[in-house]
Amino acid sequence: MDHEKLADEYIRKEIEVLQSLDRKSIAKALDKLTEAWENERDIYIFGNGGSSATASHFENDFNKGVSEPLEKKFRFHCLNDNMSTVMAVANDLGFEEVFRFQLVNRVKKDDIIMAISGSGNSKNVLNAVEYAKERGAYIIGITGYNGGKLMGLSDLNLHADINSMQITEDIHMMFDHLMMSVLYKTLCGKDHMQA
Amino acid sequence: MDHEKLADEYIRKEIEVLQSLDRKSIAKALDKLTEAWENERDIYIFGNGGSSATASHFENDFNKGVSEPLEKKFRFHCLNDNMSTVMAVANDLGFEEVFRFQLVNRVKKDDIIMAISGSGNSKNVLNAVEYAKERGAYIIGITGYNGGKLMGLSDLNLHADINSMQITEDIHMMFDHLMMSVLYKTLCGKDHMQA
Amino acid sequence: MDHEKLADEYIRKEIEVLQSLDRKSIAKALDKLTEAWENERDIYIFGNGGSSATASHFENDFNKGVSEPLEKKFRFHCLNDNMSTVMAVANDLGFEEVFRFQLVNRVKKDDIIMAISGSGNSKNVLNAVEYAKERGAYIIGITGYNGGKLMGLSDLNLHADINSMQITEDIHMMFDHLMMSVLYKTLCGKDHMQA
Amino acid sequence: MDHEKLADEYIRKEIEVLQSLDRKSIAKALDKLTEAWENERDIYIFGNGGSSATASHFENDFNKGVSEPLEKKFRFHCLNDNMSTVMAVANDLGFEEVFRFQLVNRVKKDDIIMAISGSGNSKNVLNAVEYAKERGAYIIGITGYNGGKLMGLSDLNLHADINSMQITEDIHMMFDHLMMSVLYKTLCGKDHMQA
Numbered sequence A, B, C, D: 001m002d003h004e005k006l007a008d009e010y011i012r013k014e015i016e017v018l019q020s021l022d023r024k025s026i027a028k029a030l031d032k033l034t035e036a037w038e039n040e041r042d043i044y045i046f047g048n049g050g051s052s053a054t055a056s057h058f059e060n061d062f063n064k065g066v067s068e069p070l071e072k073k074f075r076f077h078c079l080n081d082n083m084s085t086v087m088a089v090a091n092d093l094g095f096e097e098v099f100r101f102q103l104v105n106r107v108k109k110d111d112i113i114m115a116i117s118g119s120g121n122s123k124n125v126l127n128a129v130e131y132a133k134e135r136g137a138y139i140i141g142i143t144g145y146n147g148g149k150l151m152g153l154s155d156l157n158l159h160a161d162i163n164s165m166q167i168t169e170d171i172h173m174m175f176d177h178l179m180m181s182v183l184y185k186t187l188c189g190k191d192h193m194q195a
Helices: A003-020 A023-038 A050-066 A083-092 A095-103 A123-134 A148-153 A165-186 B003-020 B023-038 B050-066 B083-092 B095-103 B123-134 B148-153 B165-186 C003-020 C023-038 C050-066 C083-092 C095-103 C123-134 C148-153 C165-186 D003-020 D023-038 D050-066 D083-093 D095-103 D123-134 D148-153 D165-186
Strands: A043-046 A076-078 A112-117 A138-143 A156-159 B043-046 B076-078 B112-117 B138-143 B156-159 C043-046 C076-078 C112-117 C138-143 C156-159 D043-046 D076-078 D112-117 D138-143 D156-159
Touching: A003 A165, A003 B003, A003 B023, A003 B165, A023 A112, A023 A138, A023 A156, A023 A165, A023 B003, A043 A050, A043 A095, A043 A123, A050 A076, A050 A112, A050 A165, A050 B050, A050 C083, A050 D083, A083 A095, A083 C050, A083 C083, A083 D050, A095 A123, A112 A123, A112 A148, A123 A138, A123 A148, A138 A148, A138 A165, A165 B003, A165 B165, B003 B165, B023 B112, B023 B138, B023 B156, B023 B165, B043 B050, B043 B095, B043 B123, B050 B076, B050 B112, B050 B165, B050 C083, B050 D083, B083 B095, B083 C050, B083 D050, B083 D083, B095 B123, B112 B123, B112 B148, B123 B138, B123 B148, B138 B148, B138 B165, C003 C165, C003 D003, C003 D023, C003 D165, C023 C112, C023 C138, C023 C156, C023 C165, C023 D003, C043 C050, C043 C095, C043 C123, C050 C076, C050 C112, C050 C165, C050 D050, C083 C095, C095 C123, C112 C123, C112 C148, C123 C138, C123 C148, C138 C148, C138 C165, C165 D003, C165 D165, D003 D165, D023 D112, D023 D138, D023 D156, D023 D165, D043 D050, D043 D095, D043 D123, D050 D076, D050 D112, D050 D165, D083 D095, D095 D123, D112 D123, D112 D148, D123 D138, D123 D148, D138 D148, D138 D165
Parallel strands: A043 A076, A043 A112, A112 A138, A138 A156, B043 B076, B043 B112, B112 B138, B138 B156, C043 C076, C043 C112, C112 C138, C138 C156, D043 D076, D043 D112, D112 D138, D138 D156
Antiparallel strands: none
16 A cells, blocks of 8 residues: 555644644643642643553653753653552552552642543543542543543543544644643743744 | 643644655655564664653554554564663663663664654764664664754654754654554554544 | 561561572573573563562663673563553453563564562463463463462472562562572673672 | 572572671661651652662552552652653753752652662762752662762661672662561551461
């Protein structure tokens, strides 16, 4: 098959999804992250499969990237970073507990949960979200497809409206860098575009 | 400042870069990866900062994602996955050796190197690329900005023509998912878009 | 309770277990690893909970530590290092498949499997071992307690004869460093004890 | 050379070092960790090379292991868990800053630092310790050889008095499991030895 043509189709579809994104919800997420930073809230982020890498990348972009020139620091905690903990919880208590376990008696009222699930239906993600919600945390669901159950549970959705896990994950990565770039400007006075 | 307006600007810029991408070089990378898969070549991938997460995500998308339904498997090796090794090499031999060290007397003629560097000038990335080149590996440089020295050293470039590290990293993630989706179709007969 | 007394009891128990270790099986593991190195066999290592960290530590001690001064390199592959892959397999196929998946159509006859399971009964470890055994790999079981099912499946056992997960994990870490130190001497001509 | 004899020599040396350990300093570390748990202090742990894996293993043994049955949780933070952050700091600011960076404006008075360095002289470990000390944190140095500069900077030392990096790292792993086992008893009322 024609690699060039298939590549072009993917890029066109990606652009369509980018155009369709709800700017208002992104702006609201930026408001919440700014508020969380001001009030030194803990922000927990996690996901399955490649979203593990996305979650880990997010922590770096906020705890190191945006925070570097700031006195006050972002307090992201990626729940996909300690392999021993993930493997211990999954082995002892079940894979569906790997994220909830790490939140129990740690997540507090007004902390932020950034829950990544392309389908919106991963059991371990939903379990953690339900627990955090009961504790009074603010839930940002990061989804694709039709948003699944996560969309309904979330206070705010960053959603890629597309039935493709790959484009969904691209958009999730872009949510990270877009928000990082905007806060880099609003909080640090720097432009991500360099002359 | 206006979060919605800044978000919109970022997305517009991202779309511009997507439109500008050289489809021919992506197609050629797909040809090379297909050939590497057929001939069971080792494929080494690595980068700094958030590109660590990108490299790790790539390994999963090919070794698990595309490979799952295939008899023959992709052989990606992410050099950002073993923290002890990275910290041992950096501490004993210097941070600029962390990737080269992991290739010495391992990388072979016709293996593939996927070297990620937004600036194209990270010393540890360049050192590894120079070593692998001498050994006869095929170099795919994954770059942004003006491509830096990496662009000149590479046999093929996957390039994001933009002076923003954030948009560069978005595009790099998209290269992964685009190539995964195309090979998912050409090798596995499956469509990334689901009905 | 008395911290000093409890600390002393733990150390005494640790010493008892060290004295009881079967030196002959350690020597045989060293023979096998030496042979695997000579013949450039792949060596896969994995475990649950804290044994994830042990497996990752092992890879560094052989691929970097012992291999550094050698022309020929050890070829350890820790199956606990790519979080995205572990999370993708667990989420899509089940946690009991996380290690087997990474071996399918990769592990070859005469490769070495180093399977760590304190209880000897972790389902995901057993699944991977059974698969590798069918493919003709040589199985080194690294166990504690009564060795569980893993002991029966293994060609060779590195066993800590104690009903404590903590002392078991200590001994597993020592198996790594002991073997590293011995091979450092026999293969590299260097002494781990420095003047 | 004789693998069995060399294995036996290593084990004998390990036992000697175990016998020589200062029980009083271990007891004092247990007092401090108990106090840190009671007062919900943050505990930061980090190291180079294989000590990365040890630090990661420690976090799991306290945040999951000991904390599981407790209402109040241990608050360990391993600074070797987010590869993107380590690679970003090392690439942008220098490898000697990877740990200090993660503590800046985060570590607080009376937090605990558990700094692992076999030689006691790793620059990146010392930089982090000096910073944390100025901020009023309590420093537990985890060392081998002659303790290096870290020993002098620490409020308390967990020391393996031996010129071998391998035995040093074994003892460090044992410090983890010993302390976990003792606190499992004193805080959770459970015995690590199972009938």
